[in-house]
Amino acid sequence: MKTLQSIKARTGEPLGAPLCASTPEQVDACASAAGAAFGDWSSSDGGTRAALLRGLASALESDREGLVALADEETGLGPARLNGELDRTAFQLRRFADIAERGVAFEFVDDPALAGAPPIGHPAMVRQRVPLGPVAMFSASNFPFAFSVLGGDTASALAAGCPVVVKAHSGHLLLSNRVIGLVQQVLKTQGLPAGLISMIQGGGNDVGVRLVRHPAMAAGAFTGSTRGGAALQAEASARPRPIPFYGELGSTNPVVALPALLASKGAELAATLAGSISQGCGQFCTSPGLIVLIDSPESDAFVAQLTTALTAQNPHAMLTPGMRKAFDAGVEHMVSAGARPLLQEAGTPEAPRPFLAQVDAASFIAQAELRDEVFGPSSLIVRAGSVAEVLQVLQAVGGSLTVTLWGAQDESEDTRALVRGAMAIAGRVLFAGVPTGVAVTAAQQHGGPWPSSTQPMTTSVGDAAMDRFLRPVALQDAPAWLLARKGQPC
Structure with missing residues (x-):
């Protein structure tokens, strides 16, 4: 037996x-x-x-x-x-x-x-x-x-x-x-x-x-x-x-942050996002595993702020030894696929350190391996040159439980396009806060296109x-x- x-x-x-x-x-x-x-x-x-x-x-x-x-x-x-x-x-x-x-x-x-x-x-x-x-x-x-x-x-x-x-x-x-x-x-x-x-x-x-x-x-x-x-x-x-078969599966939960909002609230948002990435040692189905930024001085400053904020995080042990090994393997896989590490420190056999990497949008769109979920305190920054390229990044993701849009409070051609793009791939679209934390309520939708759910x-x-x-x-x-x-x- x-x-x-x-x-x-x-x-x-x-x-x-x-x-x-x-x-x-x-x-x-x-x-x-x-x-x-x-x-x-x-x-x-x-x-x-x-x-x-x-x-x-x-x-x-x-x-x-x-x-x-x-x-x-x-x-x-x-x-x-x-x-x-x-x-x-x-x-x-x-x-x-x-x-x-x-x-x-x-x-x-x-x-x-x-x-x-x-x-x-x-x-x-x-x-x-x-x-x-x-x-x-x-x-x-x-x-x-x-x-x-x-x-x-x-x-x-x-x-x-x-x-x-x-x-x-x-x-x-x-x-x-x-x-x-x-x-x-x-x-x-x-x-x-x-x-x-x-x-x-x-x-x-x-x-x-x-x-x-x-x-x-x-x-x-x-x-x-x-x-x-x-x-x-x-x-x-x-x-x-x-x-x-009703399966809730993997999800990268992109967070799109527009430069105008980063200019006024970048440090605050970086601290919030770092906490979300590390919360529960990143072992949430809605953990923000993808951050999409438009090239700008504001985005450059935000990357530095986020790196600093993540360095201060101390994730606890992962749920199982197998998940701990899978996290390391996922990180190495991401690096070998072309992601440039911004924060990569050794952890303990049980508890990893946060991982942050960056890649350009063209590479992300071309390399399917970069779109794999890494279960744990990890996130990948994707640098885009325009809103049009951000939409191509979202389309490449294919399906996600959530998409977060920071800076889309005012209506414009760009924000309408971003909302359409987010709704096309996600079951829940956020305009404030972070995706971790799923309310049990009448209007909740926790499921999205493949691969986030079946x-x-x-x-x-x-x-x-x-x-x-x-x-x-x-x-x-x-x-x-x-x-x-x-x-x-x-």
Whole structure:
């Protein structure tokens, strides 16, 4: 039997006893149990779903001290950050509880019959939504609470009426096992089947692939690398019955800073940006990995200010030894592709130093390797000669979760063009602040064109995340008893 070992992020030492990887039989059992739980849960009312989600939020909060301490050992993210993330996770669960209780999943369009011949006349139609089915949810490395066992994917799937099988991330195995223990207690207390929310674990890709391939699974949700997400998406598409795969993948999150604003606020913006690049050791999907400047004295001064500000940053240890090695490899790959280092210092085996490099726009556009995400406290400055060249840089990026436009507050031909260019490649466009920090709210869009996500029409954060797990169905000339259910599946 394969075993897994949790690691202390700050030292690389083993943490706790080895854990057993899920066997193929255990993966199949969890998927089948989710399938068995689907019928009743898909037809449950909003109150039942809300009660579960609120119970899960309370369970997290009741074990806060133990959960945060364990998460800190496994991730090195620090109690302040982890307490805030636990708060966010509980908030997400309760927000989706409110959404379920309001009956958002059961909203329908009533289109009464209209007399006459087609195309004007038509029968009575009701358009409602039904849950897709069990969801294979892949935990993220960088958010051990908010994108893990009880993260936004799980909360939104449950609110939609879908059971969940979680694939735990190897970077926080002990925490995941503790959380799933709380989950099972809540399910038992509320008289719900254990298969409604279950968890598997494994160090390689065989466990996750088997889960995606299982015929009971109806959708996948993933947050992680482009390579890993693309492989799982291919598995989801290659099934005899393909299923949707909602992957949030790699993103460079360009920040475009115009000279006029840099002239008045350059030092302030440099300090803000340096903090964003280093925040969480750069292990955010919205970390600003690309800075696009137009050649000017103001941009020259800003590069110097940013270099100084980054030098003062002290990132903590990365989540896993593998990520630490990948960061170094990504930096070297960027340099070998032609980027000129401006700040490159040796770090510790666990914690890297910030990295900053620069390249001209023509080289960036020509060299695909320069557009790869480097997961960690790293950013690449791209120097453009004009707004037109900035737009070519954005087009070369192809897809990003965010684009930030600093200095576009006044309307002009240039700012209109920049907004169009940013909206063409990003799910969220910012005009102030930095992209790190994703609000859980009604208007949020956390997803963009490839390679930032596999489904740019959907979001993994915010109220609309639930829509991923609901499928529209039209009922024509439906009987009165069915209409009386007001959109609740039977």
